[in-house]
Amino acid sequence: MFGSPLDLYSSSQQAQAALQAGDALSAQAPGDEWLLLAMEAGDQAQQAQALLHLARCDRALHRPRDARPRSELAARLFRQLGDAAGEAGALSVLAHTASLAGHHEEAIEAALLGLRLAQSRGDGVALVVALQDLGACYVWARSLEPAHDVLRQAADAANACKPRQTPLGACLWLATGELLRLAGEREQRGQLPALGALEAHLINARHLLGEVLDGAVGGVTGELAGEAQCWWTLMQTLAQIWKGASGLAQPEFQQALALLPGGDRHWLAALAAWVQAELAWSRRLWPQARRAASQLVMQADAVQHEPLAQLGELIASQIEEQQGQPQRALQRMRALREREARVRIASLDSRAEAVQWQLDARRSERDRAQLADQAQRLEKLSMEDPLTALANRRSFEAQAEAMLRAGGVVSVALIDVDHFKQVNDLHSHLVGDQVLTQIARLMRQHVREQDMAARLAGDEFVLLLRGATEEIAAQACRRLSAAVKDHDWAAISEGLAVSISIGAAQRQDGDTLQTWLARSDAAMYAAKRARHAGEALEDGEGDTPD
Template identity: 80%
Template sequence: MAQIWKGATAYAQPELQQTLAQLPEQERHWLVALAGWVQAELAWARRLWPQARRAAAQTVTAADAVQHEPLAQLGELIASQIEEQQGQPQRALQRMRALREREARVRIASLASREATVQWQLDARRSERDRAQLADEALRLEKLSMEDPLTELANRRSFEDHARAQLAGGGVVSLALIDVDHFKQVNDRHSHLVGDQVLSQIARLMRQHVREHDVAARLAGDEFVLLLRGATEEIAQQACLRLDEAVRKHDWSTVSEGLQVSISIGAAQRQEGDTLETLMARSDAAMYAAKRERKSAAMAGTWLTDESEGEGDSPD
């Protein structure tokens, strides 16, 4: 799993095969469900969507066989995200509903059978080895819940946790919202796979152009955000200009022939009394102002070109 999360799928595949060969002989074992999770992640990383779907379903089935509810819920979550990646919102919604139903059943069962819950907790604490396994599993689940799987940036939940804590602590902080220009056209003209690669490349450029203590995150779709700690709006603007230039100068033809990508960025500095919502609203307004300015500049350039061509064609 670590190899997959690092993007080293070529190393992950043989390690997975070696591990599968060492699984317990009995079919009903929680490690079978865990193996399904790894296979789903590997197929996802390689964009092998049918295999990813089957592996996610295997995770749920194997977890149910041994009544391992956390892994079963994780399988439903992964299946939902896979369907969303494939542009299947209804299937993704069905998976999320199944996940919510599972969570509700767990709550009901917990209330109805407190004794069984206590016994499960005692069993879970039976040995140091059991506790270590549960701790490792919790770390994996936490990583999954706080990281965007496509770009490996912080997800919206993680960003909001960091941002609210930073705002509550006071001090200078700026926030920059980033939107990929005409991203729908990228998907329509070059494919959704190219669109995913564009988002991944922009995430990589973001990581290269922010400081170690800043937070780069993907909010949703083609929307990103930077939380710049200790940065005034002027410093934030400079960082945004560097990132904008890096995106414009990036060789997008390596992703798809004829592909051109640009971004719009709006930055705002925290003011007294700001909440996360008000700070994001000002950043959002600045971003759309940048979009309008870029559009006006493009239209003016077209007009000047047309005028020049007209002058050249006019009679002496």
């Protein structure tokens, strides 16, 4: 086992610090290491925390499909551990990601449960978050009356906090819900209804945004304040367009684009495409409007935001109808119905899985423990190469980074199977897979308990040798190379012979994983060249008369 309580603590602190600093990308690698060490230690509490951390990273990086299973598993583990605060945090992510997938019933269930947990804890800030989560789920589900009630409660709860929290988020969601209501009524009636409620929400949000930007109230980080400003500006632009003031809307739209966070990888980029489509529509610039509506669908799909993608199909259909293209309009409506059908099927499958889990969770304590073990094994599979059952690249990199940070004597050895393409070409890919599997067995036989053997990709393997100098590592490599060469490969396929090239490198002060592996890679290719030169020399001697 590599990990220690200190390693576990260090990984968790590094991961959380990066995420709190707004760098979700950098928070992933230490998060993976945190989860791996927690699994090795059999610490379910730390596993749940690490899973929730990784789910939050995925959420911040707009990867809800990755965040969803992690948050769901984290919620289950927290529930088994009796950790209400942890479960509420996981349910918040689950509600968000299920909502973006269009699984609205599941999202609302998770948000309602998170709200009950927040209410039972008596935590004012947690209550605001839970109410806002539920309100957002109702908004994307187009259940706008419940959304209005819940978001009003969220605003009241924020104002009641000590110190006061900003109700800006609740107000922005109220405005978003009103935008969706107006768009829906336009589709049904053929014209926009009055904009009074939308304008009231935007005026209120502008006042609250001013407080936040001035630092007069808590509850919003600098990054979120910028996102809120962009969100408000886009909605204000859309309101101007719908009022017929497209001349005022254009400069506001440019301002919103300048504020857009994360480039194209953000849901607000999809909202911006909606505004662009409405602006072109208002000016009857049909080619631009059509392109912008298609861009809305593509942007929404890029961030896995099903409600906005469906809205894009609806708007595209309306634009085609407005320019007298009924067949194209019908095609876009068919695309919308197909999306809705796919989401319904996926949602039903998801609910069936959830019901099955609920049934399993009602079993005896022994059965529930087995279920938790199964979940742990499933998560561990993500750290394992499926063909060879060795650690995979993700697992190796997490352990190697930990070794670099810990310091001390440790060596790495990259391994490459010589002429592996010829094995596949001459003996079949099935034989090639058997060769890789057998090499993995030989690697396991020739490493110590504290060492790691991993498959990086294809015919590339690696050893991580703890406490081994480069000389000791080289000796281990020679033993492994001899074992591979002497193995009875003909038993797998007649005429088959296999050899490997290995290059070892000891960790040096100042090494990164890249520089460390580069030295090992150079040593491996030097060994490969030396072997090939020796083989060529032997062939030449064999051809020379005595």
